[in-house]
Amino acid sequence: MRNGKKNFIIDFDSTFTQVEALDVLAEISLEGHPERKDRIKKIKDITDVGMNGELNLRESLDQRLALLDAHKKDLESLVERLKKQVSKSFKRNKEFFNEHADRIFIISNGFKDFIVPIVSEYHVKPENVFANSFEFDESGKIVGYDRDNALSLNNGKVEQLRKLNLQGDVYVIGDGYTDYEIKVAGLANKFYAFTENVERENILEKADHVTPSLDEFLYINKMNTAISYPKNRINVLLLENVHPRAIEQMKHEGYNVEVYPAGLDEDELCEKIKNVSVLGIRSKTQVTARVLESANRLIAVGAFCIGTNQIDLEACLKKGVAVFNAPFSNTRSVVELAIAEIIALMRKLFDRSTFMHQGKWDKSAKGSFEIRGKSLGIIGYGNIGAQLSVLAESLGLIVYYYDVEEKLALGNARKCHSLQELLSVSDIVTLHVDGRPENKNMFGEEQFNIMRDKAIFLNLSRGHVVDIAALKANIESGKIAGAAIDVFPQEPKSNNEEFISELRTLPNTILSPHIGGSTIEAQENIANFVPNKIMDYINTGSTSNSVNFPNLQLPTLENAHRLIHIHENMPGILARINKVLADHDINIVGQYLKTNEVIGYVITDIDKEYDKEVIKALRNIEHTIKFRVLY
Ligand SMILES: NC(=O)c1ccc[n+]([C@@H]2O[C@H](COP(=O)([O-])OP(=O)(O)OC[C@H]3O[C@@H](n4cnc5c(N)ncnc54)[C@H](O)[C@@H]3O)[C@@H](O)[C@H]2O)c1
Numbered sequence: 001m002r003n004g005k006k007n008f009i010i011d012f013d014s015t016f017t018q019v020e021a022l023d024v025l026a027e028i029s030l031e032g033h034p035e036r037k038d039r040i041k042k043i044k045d046i047t048d049v050g051m052n053g054e055l056n057l058r059e060s061l062d063q064r065l066a067l068l069d070a071h072k073k074d075l076e077s078l079v080e081r082l083k084k085q086v087s088k089s090f091k092r093n094k095e096f097f098n099e100h101a102d103r104i105f106i107i108s109n110g111f112k113d114f115i116v117p118i119v120s121e122y123h124v125k126p127e128n129v130f131a132n133s134f135e136f137d138e139s140g141k142i143v144g145y146d147r148d149n150a151l152s153l154n155n156g157k158v159e160q161l162r163k164l165n166l167q168g169d170v171y172v173i174g175d176g177y178t179d180y181e182i183k184v185a186g187l188a189n190k191f192y193a194f195t196e197n198v199e200r201e202n203i204l205e206k207a208d209h210v211t212p213s214l215d216e217f218l219y220i221n222k223m224n225t226a227i228s229y230p231k232n233r234i235n236v237l238l239l240e241n242v243h244p245r246a247i248e249q250m251k252h253e254g255y256n257v258e259v260y261p262a263g264l265d266e267d268e269l270c271e272k273i274k275n276v277s278v279l280g281i282r283s284k285t286q287v288t289a290r291v292l293e294s295a296n297r298l299i300a301v302g303a304f305c306i307g308t309n310q311i312d313l314e315a316c317l318k319k320g321v322a323v324f325n326a327p328f329s330n331t332r333s334v335v336e337l338a339i340a341e342i343i344a345l346m347r348k349l350f351d352r353s354t355f356m357h358q359g360k361w362d363k364s365a366k367g368s369f370e371i372r373g374k375s376l377g378i379i380g381y382g383n384i385g386a387q388l389s390v391l392a393e394s395l396g397l398i399v400y401y402y403d404v405e406e407k408l409a410l411g412n413a414r415k416c417h418s419l420q421e422l423l424s425v426s427d428i429v430t431l432h433v434d435g436r437p438e439n440k441n442m443f444g445e446e447q448f449n450i451m452r453d454k455a456i457f458l459n460l461s462r463g464h465v466v467d468i469a470a471l472k473a474n475i476e477s478g479k480i481a482g483a484a485i486d487v488f489p490q491e492p493k494s495n496n497e498e499f500i501s502e503l504r505t506l507p508n509t510i511l512s513p514h515i516g517g518s519t520i521e522a523q524e525n526i527a528n529f530v531p532n533k534i535m536d537y538i539n540t541g542s543t544s545n546s547v548n549f550p551n552l553q554l555p556t557l558e559n560a561h562r563l564i565h566i567h568e569n570m571p572g573i574l575a576r577i578n579k580v581l582a583d584h585d586i587n588i589v590g591q592y593l594k595t596n597e598v599i600g601y602v603i604t605d606i607d608k609e610y611d612k613e614v615i616k617a618l619r620n621i622e623h624t625i626k627f628r629v630l631y
């Protein structure tokens with residue numbers, strides 16, 4: 001077989017296309033048929049049994065054709081549908097088909113009638129397609145197939161390949177038993193089980209290599225021209241029960257996704273993160289500098305929440321790791337909870353409900369108030385604070401706010417020039433500051449002292465911003481008439497751990513398990529938002545909305561290679577990059593640079609033809625943190 005040349009034998013159904021063509025033909029030809037559902041199911045079952053090598057091929061073809069009741073005109077619709085269902089990694093790698101057109105053979109137990117129109121669009125030569133042919137009656141009805149064709153028989157692929165007598169190495173890519181048989185017959189060097197569309201257990205065990213996409217096949221054979229790195233090699237670790245939609249999206253992108261329902265502590269994460277390229281967390285997992293030391297493959301961290309104080313953003317920058325979050329996806333959920341809690345606290349609703357469950361009827365208006373006309377003081381007038389301001393005003397509250405930054409007052413909200421001013425005018429005080437380290441214990445005895453007597457206090461921001469002992473003392477003394485706390489300095493890692501806090505059992509105190517953002521809507525929004533940011537970063541280098549990287553929104557890459565260079569922000573690096581490119585005679589198609597205090601982020605699009613040595617030279621530029629190429 002050896003003469004240095006490589007031949008590629010590729011299966012059609014569920015490999016070249018995502019589907020089994022006869023299954024799709026059934027959906028078309030049986031349109032309006034009284035037994036449609038039943039027949040389609042039968043056809044699919046027969047296909048599966050056949051693909052696993054458990055049913056004689058001719059039997060399987062005969063049975064399916066009889067059930068199909070198909071016509072020549074159905075084939076036109078079939079081709080149109082199949083064109084849209086070519087496997088994604090095949091679509092990405094059209095160049096491979098072009099480059100190796102002479103040596104690519106489609107060998108299939110399907111039918112040339114629909115295979116040729118599909119594969120010809122990928123430069124596959126019609127004479128390199130080996131498959132069955134339909135037979136029609138005068139009216140155009142499909143009545144059979146060419147029974148002399150070996151491909152309608154078991155072991156037909158083997159026989160066909162023998163006839164071809166190919167010179168050189170033979171690589172078989174397919175998802176079924178009949179593809180594996182070629183290797184067994186000694187006619188192929190390697191059999192690659194293709195699992196992008198279906199996984200058949202009995203085939204996986206037998207394969208020389210499992211290839212979840214054509215990218216992987218090309219990568220291991222050093223033939224990739226269309227993408228830089230197979231996506232199945234990108235390991236994603238998603239912690240803290242992120243919404244299934246996020247898992248689905250990242251799997252759909254082709255990543256290798258591992259999911260863990262709870263948070264991990266530092267030691268566990270140091271171990272787990274070693275092979276991880278993308279880490280997804282929520283508010284609990286601490287991504288510390290120590291964790292990052294073990295994270296040698298990490299490209300990006302996704303915070304599937306708003307807060308990013310749990311991540312050492314500077315250490316991420318120094319390591320060239322981009323961080324993304326969902327800055328507004330759960331804003332509304334927090335605001336709604338705050339409103340509900342303000343009303344519940346003003347009416348002592350939770351205590352009253354608890355009494356009722358204990359059989360105590362305590363009907364009284366004592367200590368219960370409407371919220372209308374009361375003053376609400378919002379500390380931190382960011383996304384949540386500002387939205388709360390609007391909703392609260394519409395309920396008749398008089399809104400005051402205080403923020404360390406200059407903020408536009410919405411509606412009739414009144415700006416306070418100091419925290420003291422806000423505390424002295426508010427009947428209800430609610431905290432919506434971010435979790436920056438300087439905010440640790442920003443609210444303690446001194447601030448409670450300034451508050452009005454019998455005021456209400458809420459914290460739905462971060463646990464460490466409030467001095468819990470001071471809060472407890474002020475609730476016990478009656479200075480604070482009610483409190484709602486959703487976030488705590490120490491929170492359990494999972495739902496299986498006990499919640500320990502001094503605040504337990506205090507009167508008119510609502511304690512909730514950090515659920516401000518825990519609504520179906522918010523979690524779905526987050527799961528749609530964050531994966532897209534990460535995938536965009538990996539696929540194009542775009543950093544728009546990144547929490548720590550300089551934000552660059554990039555044009556899509558067309559007919560060029562993109563060099564992504566992350567370096568320590570030192571003078572002269574751009575000049576050095578361009579010198580390397582000039583020394584190698586490389587034409588720059590576009591270049592984008594943005595820096596922040598820590599890093600420089602340079603994107604250079606270059607002409608497709610380049611000397612591979614240039615990559616080494618760019619990697620070796622002093623102060624380079626990370627470098628990658630997008631094809
Ligand atoms: N309980 C939950 O489940 C939940 C859900 C979402 C967000 N959060 C938390 O809520 C907080 C606010 O979220 P956001 O989206 O509005 O953030 P944001 O960044 O839009 O707003 C925070 C605001 O606080 C201001 N600020 C910071 N420190 C301050 C201080 N000491 N005094 C006054 N103002 C200060 C900032 O200038 C900013 O305007 C964050 O801590 C976030 O993590 C909690």
Ligand SMILES: O=C(O)[C@H](O)COP(=O)(O)O
Nearest residue numbers: 282283284305306307517
């Ligand atoms: O920062 C946030 O968005 C909130 O604290 C919610 O965090 P969670 O996703 O861990 O509930």
